[in-house]
Amino acid sequence: NIDPESLLPKLPSPDELRPFPTTCAVIFRGQEGRVRSVSVDPHGIFMASGGDDGYARIWEITTGRQLWNVKLSDEDAVDTVKWRPGKDASILAAAAGETVFLIVPFTILSPDIEQISRDLLDAGWGYAASKPSTTTNIAITKEPPAKWSRPGVRLESKGVLVQATVRSTIKVINWHRKGDYFATVSPRGQSSAVAIHTLSKHLTQLPFRRLKGLAQSAQFHPSKSIFFVATRNSIRSYDLAKQELVKILQPGAKWISSIDVHAGGDNIIVGTYDKRLLWHDLDLSTKPYRTLRYHQEAIRAVRYHPGGLPLFADASDDGSIQIFHGKVVGDLMENATIVPLKVLKGHKVKSRLGVMDVDWHPREPWCVSAGADGTSRLWN
């Protein structure tokens, strides 16, 4: 009688895999209603949040001090906030309803960083007018995929300098690493569900005329011109340069909520409303390499550590955040090591909603979470 477990290679114990977040260090209070989205700035000094109260807010990450806020919408929640990558400028993208707002929160910036950031946002004004439609085959009568405009004096006085309005409510924003493109996902948008926006041209393109299934998330490959789109049941990768489909992943999920692409580009984590977290190794197969089932309720967000630490996290409606060790080896012969490390508890479940989003500090083993209980939290 051999215990089959004894034949498996021994996983390292969590103690050997420090550092990883274990405790709540800061609770960010002052939001009304659910917090939907959190994002840590590229310097790791600020955290942005957005939620049901229609506000985007910026906080001092180490103290929980609210430094800046703006009301973006009276009717819609701020569903997603995302800092633009890069340390030379400081731009926050936030979406409420069908509109993405591009923000330079100048009250917390030095004059030169404010100016560099303003210049990036201003570069695209008049681009469409000066270069009318290079792709002449598109019918001019057709409504443009997005309307780029100035948000008006009240918002501009707060640093909200540009808005782009698409056809349907935006739930996801993801930046390209160089900070000139960003993708938005409007799950109910049908043919306009996934849009790619060019900041320097104030230009919006719809890369997919027909999308099989309802779009849930979209993300740029960290180094190649590949673009990932998650629908309810599958994940497709496209080569943007060749304009062709590369691969279709079948996680076997009923409903995908979120995806994240590993910095190496060959591994993807997938969170699902059917409570499972799936790890796909693109080298192996179109089926998941690992299925992790640790949550009692839906998983709403998944995120790899962006700064080289072998960590990833998910956020669930059961009110917890699960921290995993996930080490990707550059060797094709060796597969990723995945070890559950810690369940972070503290958020209260409200109306069956728990933790709505999770993001990592750019360098440290610290994560932030967005709660349906109206708080955001820093864990370290």
Add this chain to the structure above:
Amino acid sequence: DIKMFWMEGELKLEMEGEEVIDLIKALFAESDHRKKAIAAIRGTSLHLLVNNLLHTESSPIPFEFLVNGQFLRSSIDDFLTKYGISAETTLNVEYTRALIPPLHVSSFEHDDWVSAVDILSQSSSAGKWAKGVQSGQERILSASYDGLLRVWNMSGDALATSAPPNNGGRITSLKAAKWISDKKIVAAGMDNVVRVYKYDEDERTITPSLELYAHRWPVNDLAVHGPSNRILSAASDGTVALFSATAKDNPAAPSNLLPTSTAASNKRQKLSKPEKVVPSRGPLGTLSGHASPVSSVLFKPEDATVAYSASHDHTLKTWDLTTSSCVDTRTTGHSLLSLTALPQLNLLATGTSARHITLIDPRASATQIAVMTLRGHTNAVVSLDTHPTSEYGLVSGSHDGTARIWDVRSIKASSGLGEGQVGEDIYTIQRDSGPGRSSGEGVKVFGVRWDQEVGIVSVGEDKRVQINRGVGS
């Protein structure tokens, strides 16, 4: 058989091993035995003897025992067992004045979070540089997230409040403030500008007199050295800047950092119509090398041409200020958030995001990363100060809502590897405003100072300056 002698100011008693064991056994035994023994010793010799030598017959001072350099906190049997000492070994026993529990004395309320505090007293650095602060004339300087500096007397009267700075519509929250002398203050914070202020006690004014530009991201800490008139600023842009507190000694300000340098900022600056133009200058030197925000900076206590800095990048760096070069880097496992020196022990204490304090020997000859680890806080350790008279003591302020007092001789058994010996706190000071929610929420301590005359002064999220002092000390 009891030999007594003075050694470098500290009273020590030497006895034979057996005698010490008997004595301490008696002192630390339970119940009646202990009371009798203490009474006997009081009546006959040691405690009184010690107090007589110190001329304090009227109010005896409590003493504590140290055996072989460590506080005796258990029974002597447990102590000997724990450290594997046999009864035959000669024990080095010291008596030291026991630290008196720091009791709450008073609190001064603010409108907003208080981020930093500094003290002007006869024995404080600035007091010494100012050559005299009379007893009872001590002053407390507080810096707040509302962007204002306040000077308080010991009765809790706000003697002066600074004029708000004109900075092109930027956030003005302060993060650091220090006395340079009894008439000069330096402060900095989230608008990235280091400002020198003139404090006029008669006019009750705190007026900006110089603006120093070097930083692109918020300033987290300041250090001052009065005799050489120098200021160091530590910032989230990963640099430390060196300035003179006198305008003309500094070069011109980097134009791209001035609020008038860009169209948008200049427009806001003009709208706010400054009453008076304050001279602006740049740094004498910039210390570059940290990869993440620098949380804290210090002049080396005995040599102001050397500085130490602690950073979120996990390192502690030693700098030669004459050449603006980094001469040593110590890498730890955590973000470093605070720093103080224990000069007689050749140690630096640095507080971490991982809730502990690490003691580091910054000398090139030191091989160990951590000499000692002080554990007890339950959240980030963001402020540290050194005991005003004891070479072994320090105080820490933490986001857990407490200030804690440590004596590096107070040691418990070590558990982890590579953290050196593990120390535990002697006293925990809670906020007078209440304990707050879990892990100090709502009562985070942001700054703490320990002054001989004033006591332990801590400030934080509860919008208060809180003073604690050992009664009779």
